[in-house]
Amino acid sequence: MVFPVSPIHHHRSPPCPRTHACRALLQRFFAERLIQQQNASPRTVGAYRDTFRLLLTYAERERGKPPAKLTLGDFNAALVLDFLAHLETERHHTVRSRNARLAAVRAFAHYVALQCPPTLQLAQQILAIPMKRFERPLLEYLSRDEVQAVLAAPDTSTWCGRRDRVMFALLYNTGARVSEMIGIRVADVTLGATSSVRLQGKGRKQRTVPLWKETAAEIRHWLKYADLRTDQPLVPNRSGRAMTRTNVAERLALAITAATTQCPRLAGRRISPHSWRHTTAMHLLQAGVDITVIALWLGHESPVTTHGYVEADLAMKERALDTLAPPETKRKRYRPSDAVLKFLESL
Numbered sequence: 572m573v574f575p576v577s578p579i580h581h582h583r584s585p586p587c588p589r590t591h592a593c594r595a596l597l598q599r600f601f602a603e604r605l606i607q608q609q610n611a612s613p614r615t616v617g618a619y620r621d622t623f624r625l626l627l628t629y630a631e632r633e634r635g636k637p638p639a640k641l642t643l644g645d646f647n648a649a650l651v652l653d654f655l656a657h658l659e660t661e662r663h664h665t666v667r668s669r670n671a672r673l674a675a676v677r678a679f680a681h682y683v684a685l686q687c688p689p690t691l692q693l694a695q696q697i698l699a700i701p702m703k704r705f706e707r708p709l710l711e712y713l714s715r716d717e718v719q720a721v722l723a724a725p726d727t728s729t730w731c732g733r734r735d736r737v738m739f740a741l742l743y744n745t746g747a748r749v750s751e752m753i754g755i756r757v758a759d760v761t762l763g764a765t766s767s768v769r770l771q772g773k774g775r776k777q778r779t780v781p782l783w784k785e786t787a788a789e790i791r792h793w794l795k796y797a798d799l800r801t802d803q804p805l806v807p808n809r810s811g812r813a814m815t816r817t818n819v820a821e822r823l824a825l826a827i828t829a830a831t832t833q834c835p836r837l838a839g840r841r842i843s844p845h846s847w848r849h850t851t852a853m854h855l856l857q858a859g860v861d862i863t864v865i866a867l868w869l870g871h872e873s874p875v876t877t878h879g880y881v882e883a884d885l886a887m888k889e890r891a892l893d894t895l896a897p898p899e900t901k902r903k904r905y906r907p908s909d910a911v912l913k914f915l916e917s918l
Contacts, residue, residue, distance in 0.1 A: 593641045597623065600682045612775055614750075622675040625662075629654050643687065648696035651676055655700075666705035673700060711842065712849040718743055720834035724826040730797075730809070735822050737793045738806045738814075742844060744786040745770065746851030746869045749844045753814045757794065758801040762787055772870040780868060819844050 605611040605619065627638040633653065634645055651673075658664040658672060677698055684694035713721070722739050726732035742752055751770045759769040766787035767779050782790070790805070799805070804813040823844055831837045848869065855865050 592639070593643060593646055594639050596643070596683055596686060597679070599686070600679050604678075604682050612773075618671065619675040619678070622672045623679075625658070625672070626651075626654050626676065629657055643683065643690050643693065646683075646697075647693055648700060651697050651700060666703050670702045673702060710849045710853070711840070711846045712853045713842065713846065714836075715854065717830075717834050717837055718850060720830040720837065721823075721826050723833070724829040731822075733793055733796060734806055735826060737789050738819070738822070739826065739847070740786045740789045741768070741806070742847040743851055744783055745780045746848045746855075747780075748772070748848065748870075749816050749819050751870075752844075753804065753806065753816070753819065755805040756801070757799050757803055757805050760790060760805060762791060766790075770870065773872075776870060778867070778870050816844070 601616065601619070605616055611619075627641070630641055630645065630650060631637055633650070634641070636645065654676075655669055655673060658669050659666070664672070677700075680694040680697040684691050684698075722736065722743070725735040725739070727736055738752065741747065741755070745752070745768060747755075747770055751772055754771050755768060760782075761767050761769075762782075766782040766784075768782055769777060769779050771777055793805075799807070803811060806814060808814050808818060820843065823842070827837050827840075827842055852865055852869060855868065856862070860868075
């Protein structure tokens with residue numbers, strides 16, 4: 572959805588009424604707030620853009636107004652709530668995706684409140700819309716023998732097989748997000764007595780992750796074989812350009828299918844490239860690495876994010892304890908005696 576571009580003035584706009592068009596404010600929100608002031612990454616700008624494309628298309632359908640004629644009065648909590656319901660019911664967004672769209676709308680509402688004080692109440696009603704809670708499934712991760720089976724699966728007599736072997740070794744070693752892994756250039760790798768790789772993480776945050784000797788050896792062999800330039804992606808596609816997320820997922824699916832013959836436990840499991848990130852974290856945790864070090868390794872903003880792996884590990888231990896219960900032990904179910912307790916128990 573493209574608006575006619577109007578000149579951007581770098582000064583605070585005068586107070587605007589509810590009948591003021593959204594167009595100019597939305598333009599300034601992207602051009603001034605996101606790009607100039609916050610220096611948001613292209614990925615963030617793209618995600619916000621897609622959210623407002625969906626929202627404006629929905630508003631046009633429901634309000635009967637083209638996006639360029641929508642006013643601040645039309646941009647209210649009722650519209651946003653209906654839009655969020657539309658995302659879940661008609662477009663089948665997950666709760667996580669719904670919350671990400673709401674975060675973009677909230678950011679714009681906050682900007683509107685600052686730029687147009689008369690619309691403060693409208694903006695506050697949108698900002699009061701809560702994020703929806705959702706169940707977090709147990710983290711999917713691989714055991715060490717499953718990792719070895721997948722690493723051994725690619726056919727290293729082929730160009731793609733050699734590249735895939737290096738790609739999976741990197742994912743396991745670094746715990747990198749897919750976007751970080753496909754963004755690695757040859758120049759980002761340091762091979763020496765202490766080898767490492769530089770990753771570009773979320774929010775343009777860079778971090779350096781040490782490479783195990785086995786991973787460094789795989790990379791040395793690959794660089795000698797592929798003869799890549801320093802400015803090329805370390806794991807390119809056949810055209811020499813960076814791989815896509817879809818490319819990586821497809822290559823991993825092929826490797827898992829091949830590895831299933833050696834490791835039948837892999838059959839039928841939904842293992843994504845992000846599962847390798849969970850796998851790295853769990854194996855570091857089980858090896859006794861401090862959780863703050865794991866947070867730095869994975870590029871987490873806070874160690875609080877990393878606590879999910881601790882919880883997953885405790886759940887695994889509890890399941891193991893359940894299997895060790897003596898077979899002759901009979902567990903008695905607690906039955907409340909009081910009517911009020913029974914009611915509470917039934918909730």
